[in-house]
Amino acid sequence: LLLMLSSRRRREGEPPLIKGWIPFLGKSLEFKKDSFQFLQHLQKYHGDVFTVLIAGKYMTFVMNPLLYPAVIKQGKQLDFHEFSDAAASTTFGYPAMCTGRFPGLSDKIQRSFLLLQGSTLNSLTLKMMGNLQLVLQNVFFSSHVMKRECDWREEGLYEFCERVMFKATFLTLYGQPPQINMEVHSNLDSKSWLDALRDNFRKFDAMFPLLIARIPIGLLGKTKSIREQLIRFFHPNGMATWTCPSEFVQARKDIFQQYDTLKDMDKAAHHFAILWASVGNTIPACFWCLYHLLSSPQAFSVVRDEIIGMFGEKEPGSILKCDKLNREHLEKLIYLESAINESLRLSSVSMNIRVVQEDFCLRLNPHCSVCLRKGDIVALYPQSTHLDPEIYPNPQQYQFNRFVENGKIKTEFYKSNLKVRYYHMPFGSGATMCPGRFFAINELKQFLCITLLMCDLQLNAGQQSATMNKSRAGLGIMPPENQISFRYRLKINSMER
Numbered sequence: 001l002l003l004m005l006s007s008r009r010r011r012e013g014e015p016p017l018i019k020g021w022i023p024f025l026g027k028s029l030e031f032k033k034d035s036f037q038f039l040q041h042l043q044k045y046h047g048d049v050f051t052v053l054i055a056g057k058y059m060t061f062v063m064n065p066l067l068y069p070a071v072i073k074q075g076k077q078l079d080f081h082e083f084s085d086a087a088a089s090t091t092f093g094y095p096a097m098c099t100g101r102f103p104g105l106s107d108k109i110q111r112s113f114l115l116l117q118g119s120t121l122n123s124l125t126l127k128m129m130g131n132l133q134l135v136l137q138n139v140f141f142s143s144h145v146m147k148r149e150c151d152w153r154e155e156g157l158y159e160f161c162e163r164v165m166f167k168a169t170f171l172t173l174y175g176q177p178p179q180i181n182m183e184v185h186s187n188l189d190s191k192s193w194l195d196a197l198r199d200n201f202r203k204f205d206a207m208f209p210l211l212i213a214r215i216p217i218g219l220l221g222k223t224k225s226i227r228e229q230l231i232r233f234f235h236p237n238g239m240a241t242w243t244c245p246s247e248f249v250q251a252r253k254d255i256f257q258q259y260d261t262l263k264d265m266d267k268a269a270h271h272f273a274i275l276w277a278s279v280g281n282t283i284p285a286c287f288w289c290l291y292h293l294l295s296s297p298q299a300f301s302v303v304r305d306e307i308i309g310m311f312g313e314k315e316p317g318s319i320l321k322c323d324k325l326n327r328e329h330l331e332k333l334i335y336l337e338s339a340i341n342e343s344l345r346l347s348s349v350s351m352n353i354r355v356v357q358e359d360f361c362l363r364l365n366p367h368c369s370v371c372l373r374k375g376d377i378v379a380l381y382p383q384s385t386h387l388d389p390e391i392y393p394n395p396q397q398y399q400f401n402r403f404v405e406n407g408k409i410k411t412e413f414y415k416s417n418l419k420v421r422y423y424h425m426p427f428g429s430g431a432t433m434c435p436g437r438f439f440a441i442n443e444l445k446q447f448l449c450i451t452l453l454m455c456d457l458q459l460n461a462g463q464q465s466a467t468m469n470k471s472r473a474g475l476g477i478m479p480p481e482n483q484i485s486f487r488y489r490l491k492i493n494s495m496e497r
């Protein structure tokens with residue numbers, strides 16, 4: 001196999017081929033070190049389309065967003081599901097769905113994703129609203145905290161986002177396990193089951209890039225037993241006692257129930273996968289949104305004024321009763337939305353992957369087509385679009401209002417005088433686009449609205465700027481590499497409950 005891989009030659013009509021000199025690994029190391037720089041460099045020498053050998057796979061990168069539509073609409077010969085099914089099943093520990101053992105399961109799961117959108121999104125959004133406030137209040141009012149609510153507290157900004165979003169998202173999607181009622185009502189907050197779940201989740205998440213790269217879990221220290229504990233948490237017997245799951249999670253429980261071939265731990269593993277999907281990217285996204293706002297006084301004041309203009313600041317405790325923080329009102333906050341889009345533009349490194357189903361030539365535009373081989377991968381790398389100076393002038397700079405034009409959300413961006421259809425792709429593209437994207441954007445807006453309405457917040461002085469951890473290239477939102485600390489306290493008027 002090694003010999004076959006290293007002896008591959010470029011054929012007529014195929015893109016330039018870059019194999020490197022290490023058999024199998026090819027250019028893996030350079031790609032892993034800084035994929036953006038690496039691909040930019042190759043684009044400069046080889047043009048917009050080229051094939052690179054990475055970890056035994058020939059990957060054809062299409063770097064120009066004006067060529068993306070040809071790839072995205074080519075559903076038949078460029079498939080995604082087989083790849084994602086294989087990657088997700090080994091990563092999360094459930095049997096692959098495409099094996100024929102679970103007829104119709106994959107389609108049913110895809111249909112369940114509709115419950116993250118449309119009318120059910122309204123109830124999810126309202127529920128998230130209540131949970132976010134509950135969680136944030138819990139931070140301030142739990143009895144074990146010796147401080148008064150108005151005292152400043154210091155914490156890592158990432159840890160704060162993680163604590164709040166993990167719990168609020170969990171409660172919104174899965175409902176309340178019996179213990180959590182105890183925790184809220186008795187204000188007991190010793191190391192709860194939720195802290196334990198979050199700790200394990202963090203450890204698993206740190207290994208996620210290796211698991212997705214198909215490194216056998218047995219080689220990754222304690223990861224296997226950590227994953228087992230995480231999966232066990234979602235055992236159907238336990239979940240049956242949780243109250244008020246979302247319609248989405250309930251529908252998935254009902255679907256799995258129809259399959260005798262799925263063992264209880266397989267069902268649990270599917271539920272665990274959704275936990276990862278729902279918070280794995282949202283937590284770092286919250287971090288970057290809040291961090292950028294706190295680092296830019298102008299952005300902070302415009303966005304905060306917009307939020308206060310919509311929801312008001314006057315009545316003590318009014319946030320709790322406020323039914324205005326629903327979807328319709330959130331849509332009107334254009335500076336907030338622009339600031340979120342901008343943070344996602346800067347921090348997103350997701351890669352869109354398609355697997356070539358048969359040898360064929362892909363027509364990229366009227367003047368250019370490339371021949372592809374069965375089994376190769378075609379990859380879009382949206383970070384190169386997000387940081388393209390022709391589309392986004394000064395692309396490395398955070399400009400909170402970049403996506404606002406004439407009082408509306410800006411949707412027209414140009415390259416070479418042509419309109420770019422896929423200019424912002426943190427959620428992927430086409431048929432495989434993230435089904436949770438509307439919920440995610442609402443969550444981010446709600447998180448920012450509530451923290452800005454309820455708290456005074458400041459980054460600690462004298463620390464380095466946040467940098468991105470590039471080791472997760474290709475996998476969503478990059479977490480920060482360095483620790484950023486901040487201080488916060490409850491605003492005086494929201495304390496008078």
Ligand code: HEM
Binds near residue numbers: 281
């Ligand atoms: C898939 C991004 C939040 C559920 C994806 C994909 C991306 C993505 C890039 C792969 C799409 C592709 O390859 O074309 C994000 C980002 C989020 C976020 C940046 C937050 C800022 C959420 C949330 C949920 C969710 C809150 C809710 C449950 C999913 C699911 C899939 C997915 C289930 C797999 C879909 C499939 O298998 O077809 N997400 N996501 N995501 N996302 Fe999200």
